[in-house]
Amino acid sequence: MSFSMYLSPEDEGSLLSIDLQAIVSNWQTLTARLSPGCQAGAVVKADAYGLGADRVAPALAAAGCRRFFVASLEEGLRLRPLLAGLEILVLNGPFPGTEAAFAAHDLIPVLNSLEQVAGWAALADKTGTNRACVLHLDTGMARLGLRAEQASLLAADRSMLSRLGLIMVMSHLASADQPNDPLNSRQLAAFQKISQLFPGLETSLAASSGIFLGPAWHGHWVRPGAALYGVAPNADAPNPMTQVVRLQGKIIQLRDVDAGDSVGYGATHHMAAAGRLAIVAAGYADGYFRSLGNRGYGFVGERRVPVVGRVSMDLIAFDVTAIPTEALSPGAMIDLIGPDLTVDDVAAAAGTIGYEVLTALGRRYRRHYRGGSMA
Amino acid sequence: MSFSMYLSPEDEGSLLSIDLQAIVSNWQTLTARLSPGCQAGAVVKADAYGLGADRVAPALAAAGCRRFFVASLEEGLRLRPLLAGLEILVLNGPFPGTEAAFAAHDLIPVLNSLEQVAGWAALADKTGTNRACVLHLDTGMARLGLRAEQASLLAADRSMLSRLGLIMVMSHLASADQPNDPLNSRQLAAFQKISQLFPGLETSLAASSGIFLGPAWHGHWVRPGAALYGVAPNADAPNPMTQVVRLQGKIIQLRDVDAGDSVGYGATHHMAAAGRLAIVAAGYADGYFRSLGNRGYGFVGERRVPVVGRVSMDLIAFDVTAIPTEALSPGAMIDLIGPDLTVDDVAAAAGTIGYEVLTALGRRYRRHYRGGSMA
Numbered sequence: 001m002s003f004s005m006y007l008s009p010e011d012e013g014s015l016l017s018i019d020l021q022a023i024v025s026n027w028q029t030l031t032a033r034l035s036p037g038c039q040a041g042a043v044v045k046a047d048a049y050g051l052g053a054d055r056v057a058p059a060l061a062a063a064g065c066r067r068f069f070v071a072s073l074e075e076g077l078r079l080r081p082l083l084a085g086l087e088i089l090v091l092n093g094p095f096p097g098t099e100a101a102f103a104a105h106d107l108i109p110v111l112n113s114l115e116q117v118a119g120w121a122a123l124a125d126k127t128g129t130n131r132a133c134v135l136h137l138d139t140g141m142a143r144l145g146l147r148a149e150q151a152s153l154l155a156a157d158r159s160m161l162s163r164l165g166l167i168m169v170m171s172h173l174a175s176a177d178q179p180n181d182p183l184n185s186r187q188l189a190a191f192q193k194i195s196q197l198f199p200g201l202e203t204s205l206a207a208s209s210g211i212f213l214g215p216a217w218h219g220h221w222v223r224p225g226a227a228l229y230g231v232a233p234n235a236d237a238p239n240p241m242t243q244v245v246r247l248q249g250k251i252i253q254l255r256d257v258d259a260g261d262s263v264g265y266g267a268t269h270h271m272a273a274a275g276r277l278a279i280v281a282a283g284y285a286d287g288y289f290r291s292l293g294n295r296g297y298g299f300v301g302e303r304r305v306p307v308v309g310r311v312s313m314d315l316i317a318f319d320v321t322a323i324p325t326e327a328l329s330p331g332a333m334i335d336l337i338g339p340d341l342t343v344d345d346v347a348a349a350a351g352t353i354g355y356e357v358l359t360a361l362g363r364r365y366r367r368h369y370r371g372g373s374m375a
Numbered sequence: 376m377s378f379s380m381y382l383s384p385e386d387e388g389s390l391l392s393i394d395l396q397a398i399v400s401n402w403q404t405l406t407a408r409l410s411p412g413c414q415a416g417a418v419v420k421a422d423a424y425g426l427g428a429d430r431v432a433p434a435l436a437a438a439g440c441r442r443f444f445v446a447s448l449e450e451g452l453r454l455r456p457l458l459a460g461l462e463i464l465v466l467n468g469p470f471p472g473t474e475a476a477f478a479a480h481d482l483i484p485v486l487n488s489l490e491q492v493a494g495w496a497a498l499a500d501k502t503g504t505n506r507a508c509v510l511h512l513d514t515g516m517a518r519l520g521l522r523a524e525q526a527s528l529l530a531a532d533r534s535m536l537s538r539l540g541l542i543m544v545m546s547h548l549a550s551a552d553q554p555n556d557p558l559n560s561r562q563l564a565a566f567q568k569i570s571q572l573f574p575g576l577e578t579s580l581a582a583s584s585g586i587f588l589g590p591a592w593h594g595h596w597v598r599p600g601a602a603l604y605g606v607a608p609n610a611d612a613p614n615p616m617t618q619v620v621r622l623q624g625k626i627i628q629l630r631d632v633d634a635g636d637s638v639g640y641g642a643t644h645h646m647a648a649a650g651r652l653a654i655v656a657a658g659y660a661d662g663y664f665r666s667l668g669n670r671g672y673g674f675v676g677e678r679r680v681p682v683v684g685r686v687s688m689d690l691i692a693f694d695v696t697a698i699p700t701e702a703l704s705p706g707a708m709i710d711l712i713g714p715d716l717t718v719d720d721v722a723a724a725a726g727t728i729g730y731e732v733l734t735a736l737g738r739r740y741r742r743h744y745r746g747g748s749m750a
Contacts, residue, residue: 013447013470046660046688046739071689072388072656072739092627092656092689095388096706113628115705142638142646143654143690144628174640183642252467253488253519263517267549267558271517279518281447281467285421285734290727291666313421313730314446314467315518330490331471352665355688359660360735364421364447 012366013281015333017246018051020059021371026228026241027060030208034222035215041067043207043225045075045091050287050359051229051244052367058082059372060228069223073098076107089134092144099123103131110134110170112144117154121163130165135198139171139190140183148194155197168202168221169195176209176217177235184213209233231354232344243342245358247365248333249280249288249298249316263317264309269294271308275321278305280334283314287360288336289350292316296349299335300328387741388656390708392621393426395434396746401603401616402435405583409597410590416442418582418600420450420466425662425736426604426619427744433457434747435603444598448473451482464509467519474498478506485509485545487519492529496538505540510573514546514565515558523569530572543577543596544570551584551592552609559588584608606729607719618717620733622740623708624655624663624673624691638692639684644669646683650696653680655709658689662735663711664725667691671724674710675703 031040042065043049048056057068057079067087070076076090089108093116094101102109103123111117111133124130135154138145146154154160171191175181188205195203203219208227210217212234232239255277263269263277280298284290293310298318305318318334337346343354350357406415417440418424423431432443432454442462445451451465464483468491469476477484478498486492486508499505510529513520521529529535546566550556563580570578578594583602585592587609607614630652638644638652655673659665668685673693680693693709712721718729725732 012449013467046658049688050660074387074739092388095625095627113630113705115628138630140637140642141640142630142632142636142652142684143687143692147630174637174642178641183637250470252470253490255488255513255517255522257517261517262515262549262558265516265549266553267515277517283421284731285425285446287735290731309517312518313424313734317518330488356659356665359688360662363738364449 014250014286014336014365015248015368016361016365017248017368017370018055019244019370020055022230022242022244023051023056023228024059024063024372026230026244027063027065027224029240029242030211030222030224030227033211035218038218038220038222039067040222040224041065041069041089042228043069043223044079045069045071045225046359047075049225049229049355050361052369053079054082055369055372061086062372067221069225073101073107077101077105080105080107093136094119103127108132108134108167110136111164112136112146114146114150114154117160117164121160124163124165130163132165132167134168134170135164135166137169137171137191137194139187139194141172141174143172145171148190151194151197166198166201168204169198170204173205173207173210173217176207176213177233179213179234184217188217226355226358229358230343231358235344239342239344243339245337245343245361246335246339247337247361249282249336251278251328251330251332251334252281252315253279253330254320254328255279262309264293265312266310269309273321275319276325277308278318278320278328278334280316280318280336281314282316282336282362282365283312285313286362286364287357288316288362289352289357289360291350291352292346296346297341299338299340302340304340305334389625389661389711389740390623390743391736391740392623392743392745393430394619394745395430397605397617397619398426398431398603399434399438399747401605401619402438402440402599404615404617405586405597405599405602408586410593413593413595413597414442415597415599416440416444416464417603418444418598419454420444420446420600421734422450424600424604424730424733426733427742428454429457430744430747436461437747442596444600448476448482452476452480455480455482468511469494478502483507483509483542485511486539487511488521489525489529492535492539496535499538499540505538507540507542509543509545510539510541512544512546512566512569514562514569516547516549518547520546523565526569526572541573541576543579544573545579548580548582548585548592551582551588554588554609559592563592601730601733604733605718606733610719614717614719618714620712620718620736621710621714622712622736624657624711626653626703626705626707626709627656627690628654628705629695629703630654639668640687641685644684648696650694651698651700652683653693653695653703653709655691655693655711656689657691657711657737657740658687660688661737661739662732663691663737664727664735666725666727667721671721672716674713674715677715679715680709
């Protein structure tokens with residue numbers, strides 16, 4: 001249901017701008033870092049980290065990306081028509097009984113357990129075709145993937161292997177954003193050791209942060225996600241990625257407040273002096289986390305304005321006392337994410353990581369895409 | 376785009392069940408508490424607090440609710456075709472230039488500022504009709520609404536008032552969930568004083584928690600939202616509302632872990648003893664907050680199982696060592712919100728409130744509605 005017939009863009013509320021060209025540029029930046037023989041796929045799970053997989057994935061495909069990673073079967077089904085002839089890998093693998101749906105729609109499962117391996121082999125028995133799949137080896141996440149002893153059992157089972165159509169073995173790093181964590185080298189060594197049990201297959205170990213650990217971690221395929229969307233791969237180093245997102249909150253009302261006035265639910269903020277508030281049409285229902293109450297901030301041009309009081313479901317109050325009165329009026333915008341306020345900055349204020357800020361971005365924002373092949 | 380042709384319900388991932396009959400029952404419970412002359416509307420903004428306004432609002436309409444509250448024009452437009460002949464009030468009011476869209480679709484704006492008042496009067500000048508609207512008076516939130524002196528100015532402006540079609544004055548309580556906060560009585564007194572400037576109009580002050588402060592706060596219309604959806608109106612008293620939501624996370628993989636094994640990103644959890652993990656297909660991209668890492672818990676039947684390690688974007692690890700091996704297999708469910716684990720419980724573990732848990736509920740969950748007129 002579209003309401004564009006009723007509303008011009010100016011009529012609507014807060015605005016989320018997504019720069020597809022910046023995503024493509026980030027993918028190219030990462031690709032340029034890779035060793036010969038290594039390629040970059042793209043992780044577009046969780047609706048491309050909240051930014052719209054139906055727009056992001058085709059833009060990356062147009063730039064040359066050939067392998068896409070989603071979390072679930074349903075995500076794969078949604079992208080399949082948009083990525084004709086390209087590979088879609090499903091990281092969570094098949095739930096029991098869904099193997100045929102993977103095959104019917106040319107989705108490549110990542111097999112995370114011996115049960116998933118057996119299910120995929122059973123499909124081969126039924127159809128007479130051993131279809132492409134990827135094997136996930138756990139090397140220190142204890143999340144998905146085979147344990148070392150399970151991998152050894154499988155590697156010795158030639159009959160089972162012959163029914164799988166394995167194209168790649170992969171693992172996942174637990175602390176790649178902390179380059180000095182010795183876990184990174186331990187996981188690399190473990191992966192190299194176990195993957196030798198599956199000779200001739202491609203390998204994949206690194207996601208966004210792992211790419212920056214160096215060529216030893218690259219293997220044949222890297223799987224960037226967060227870095228494509230502008231999140232810093234290493235929290236302690238300058239961010240080499242281009243910003244992708246701008247979020248502008250629309251002002252409903254400007255209001256004068258007196259010294260001592262309390263602001264918002266629970267009266268958690270009191271004005272130290274008379275001033276002026278801007279009430280913006282966004283709130284925690286839009287993924288502007290409630291934990292940003294009295295901690296977050298926005299920008300009016302180059303001037304920082306603090307969130308005062310608790311974040312409401314649909315509203316945020318900013319103290320704009322320092323902004324000249326004539327500079328703001330109802331309908332004007334405050335940057336909630338913008339040139340001077342990255343996704344990572346918002347995450348730091350909220351006590352989380354940029355990934356969660358992105359995936360929480362709400363559905364009520366008007367979305368504007370710039371760049372990309374479909375723009 | 377529907378994929379029901381490919382997948383049976385069992386094939387899909389985690390399951391969010393929403394009990395429309397429980398929402399109706401909660402609305403009736405609240406209605407029964409009201410003084411004579413007071414009616415209950417229903418707040419269905421933010422997509423009915425994440426539960427689906429297109430299902431919730433018609434169910435409440437069938438039960439007799441006649442007045443619905445949304446946050447924005449767009450939300451009002453979406454509900455308009457589903458609520459023929461019933462009132463839809465838009466709490467944020469019109470952005471400049473959108474007044475005609477309100478009128479064209481029979482949406483009643485809440486006027487929060489003198490600018491919004493002037494805009495609505497200008498529409499009357501243009502069309503020759505003064506259409507229904509509501510006036511918001513601020514009594515202590517410093518969020519939306521006229522200040523007392525602005526209300527006095529407006530009350531004295533007979534010309535302006537004659538062009539407005541005012542049907543109700545409203546205000547909003549800042550601390551209604553804390554019945555002993557003296558702010559509640561101060562806001563009531565302020566509202567009674569200012570609303571006398573607008574004689575003959577209906578009044579509305581209380582949302583969910585305010586209903587429980589007592590009849591003095593009720594006025595002509597109460598505006599329950601959170602309580603309809605099962606959130607406790609008073610954090611320090613037993614919850615009189617019926618639970619509405621059940622969220623079941625589907626197990627992708629069960630895995631054995633050794634003593635000392637680290638779990639998840641950053642290796643924030645180490646197993647004290649050998650055990651067993653269940654990896655569930657949900658994560659912070661589904662609104663299962665990252666702050667629940669090492670703090671949240673689920674239930675397998677009546678047995679509590681803790682979240683171990685960080686919550687990932689698409690995955691959560693639960694320690695199910697205490698659950699008999701035969702009781703769980705891939706595809707089985709763990710309650711993330713359920714009979715023994717309310718929305719408020721999850722919120723407490725996450726460091727937030729039930730409202731935010733609800734509005735964050737993700738779009739990847741399969742949604743099953745029970746009860747209601749359309750079921």
